[in-house]
Amino acid sequence: MKFFTPFRKKSPWVLHYNAGSCNGCDIEILAALGPKFDLERFGVINTGNPKQSDIFLVTGPVTYRSRERLVELYSQIPEPKVVVAVGSCTATGGVFRGMYNVEDGIDRYIPVDVYVPGCASSPQLIIDALVKGLEVLEAKSKEIEKPYKLFGAIETIANKLSRLNMATKVGQNEKD
């Protein structure tokens, strides 16, 4: 695993999903990938395949019909993954908050690591968010690569012997 870590950090692939946005943030993501802002200098490539991507860029205030697809795409991305919510309406619902077919933001359905403000978010903000997302991705990769303790304490939970807490990560339970 150590062999792959530097490569994953340098070249995060991006999956972009429009969950009901107005296209404003989507064309700004395209502009950020274009030559003027040049997101590809960080190794970012827009891929259509969730199984090959590390960063999930979501725009839009999750509509009723796109919510299943959002969760499905999120669950197909392999760990470690980072979710970036692009735009005001992705964070809170924005101007669409309270409309009858809108679920008011994506954090009702999937955990979000980086929020990007703005309606529409500018490419500069999107680049900042992806660089921030790279840090999160690195922290998450380190967390995944920590070894499990093989033998932990056997505890009594609800009057029964339990091995649930045996396999914890190194440094997770500082009390023992």
Add this chain to the structure above:
Amino acid sequence: MKKTIQIPLGSQHISLLEPIRFKFECENEKIIGVDADVGFVHRGVELACTRSFEFKQVGYVVARVCGLCAITHSLSYTLAVEKLLGYVANDRIKYLRMLMVELDRIHSHMLCLAHTAENAGFEALFMQIMGDRELIMDVQEAISGNRVQFDYISIGGVNRDLTPELVALTHKNLGLLSEKIDALIGLFDNNWSLSLKYKGVGVLSLEEAYTYNALGPLARAAGLATDVRAETSDFPYEALGYTMILESTGDIHARNFVRLREIVNSIAMCRNIIENLPIGEIQEKAKGKPNGEAVVRVEAPRGELFYLVRGSGQNMLDRVRIKTPTFSAIPAMMEVFKGAEYADAPAILASFDPCMSCTAK
């Protein structure tokens, strides 16, 4: 034994900017039937315009129907409300509104051309057009303060004025862009690999365009002379050098060419506007509450945009009806797919320049 296979495209796909799902009924490589599902991004803007927002705010809400043609949406709504209030804008306001609409048309058409090139497998051209498009985005940001979703138009005027520095910047960038568009016209006309992907692919004939209600560049590429800019008199388009662009073949190549030549036309119109800008106020008082019913048609980058606004003298409107160009053109699009190769489907789809946020609202 069943002789056809069903191939889905979407709702999430690398060649799609927005969620739309197609079910292609294919016989070997040929598409013989197609079924489209466009409702993934339906949010309910029309109802919210009459329940949650007052009529002064709705102009900024309907701009969020679509990011690409946001200015056309807010312009149509504003025109409808101004008709109900009995307010007529002065010439300077009209010219400034036209300037932003034409700039928006240029950048929308360039995005479509870039996307069509990418979906035909020409990624370098995508990057080149996206780079050229930034010239227009810079002008829009300088004039309005935001790259997309600039809430430039308000009821009774526009929100920012054009200063001499902005005029100089606009002139400079339009000059740079027009050279690049000339080079692009040569490239789209003469490049051999582009002609393999574009010429004779995705043909819509004139009769089909007429029968299935095609609009905008899709119709004009087939030779159907329909353009709201020539049909209405809300804006002095004729005086500023508007010409209708028509092609005859109706394939992807013709649609690209309609867009390229419309960009050239829009650049000329933008130059005329900023050279002949009248003097006047940019914001005037439009008093009263909307009472009655008004219908407005405006040419969006994709075709005719239709607004119906009904009010009864209250702060809240009774009805806002939006009919968008992509929604009207769906039957024509379905017709183009039939008989095409499956491998051409993404390029054909991109050449329609579909806007699902507009369609589903």
